[in-house]
Amino acid sequence: MGTDMGLSAEYYLEQLTAEAARLREVAQLGLEAPVPSCPGWTVETVVRHVAQVYLHKVEVLKLGALPKPWPPEGIDEHDAFELYDEGLAAVIAALKQAGTTQQTWTFSPKDTTTGFWYRRMALETVVHRIDAELAHDVVTPIAAELALDGIDELLYPSLGGPWWDESWTKYPIDATLRITAEGRSWTVGADATSVTVTQGSEGDSAAEIYGDPGSVYLWLFGRTGNEAIQTVGSEDVVQAFRGRLTEATQ
Known part of the structure; x- marks a missing residue:
């Protein structure tokens, strides 16, 4: 490997x-x-x-x-x-x-x-x-290059590894969500038993989270509040995603 x-x-x-x-x-x-x-x-x-x-x-x-x-x-x-x-x-x-x-x-x-x-x-x-x-x-601040790499690692393997299983979570997700920071995007598709993480912004999404790399990374990790980032689309999807990430990284 x-x-x-x-x-x-x-x-x-x-x-x-x-x-x-x-x-x-x-x-x-x-x-x-x-x-x-x-x-x-x-x-x-x-x-x-x-x-x-x-x-x-x-x-x-x-x-x-x-x-x-x-x-x-x-x-x-x-x-x-x-x-x-x-x-x-x-x-x-x-x-x-x-x-x-x-x-x-x-x-x-x-x-x-x-x-x-x-x-x-x-x-x-x-x-x-x-x-x-x-x-x-x-x-x-966090160095932007390191924060972008951290977003990438947080989405896979921390969130999107083979342990994805919503049978135990308080935050079920059945949606596609996009994360964007400093010209890079990740598209995350999640349902009850699987998650896919792809680079780029192809396709529709129910919500998008964006901001500077450090703020987005720390929000994903539960170290900042919602004021640190910007969103469009479904707030329910955004908050479920944040909760799911918090569970996955505890």
Whole structure:
């Protein structure tokens, strides 16, 4: 299975490093601050979560499979910043050692290479950087190129993977919806048992969501309100789609 990376490995590593540094910088403003985008979380929860994600992916890259059991015993006893620094250094080293073409476990049926994790770690970090910034009301922009790539990844595999099944969702969708940002469009067709995601704006749609890349990406991820984007067409479809995405990315 070939790599499905949207951008270069070098770009992802640069973004991962920069976004991780910003997350740490903001977290130093106070670990106790509540995170409005993640009810029940504090900034310390975010820092520890990201650190564990990094360490988990180190093991995935080492084993080519999911580590079991996980997490390691005693991991919560570590200082939050020490754990974060350890995890970041380890995942960057593991990615560089693995390269982008080795076979490994991923959650994408279209990409089972180590390159998948370059992209995922950069995008994981940017979303949680935003969480920390929201907690301290110091939000800064996302690079447009990374945000567009994030929209692409969020639609597939996060939303449109083989696990699509509306038998459990609170937000059923039976419609076609379009997302547009900075000249790029994605058309999403969804029913009770399947979803298709295609590049472009061919065909009719029940609704369209559009705006600048960062705003659209954060709205899709549930990090901003409806004021951040613009829509045309059925508001019911738009809100059902937003709810479905929130479920898929929790």
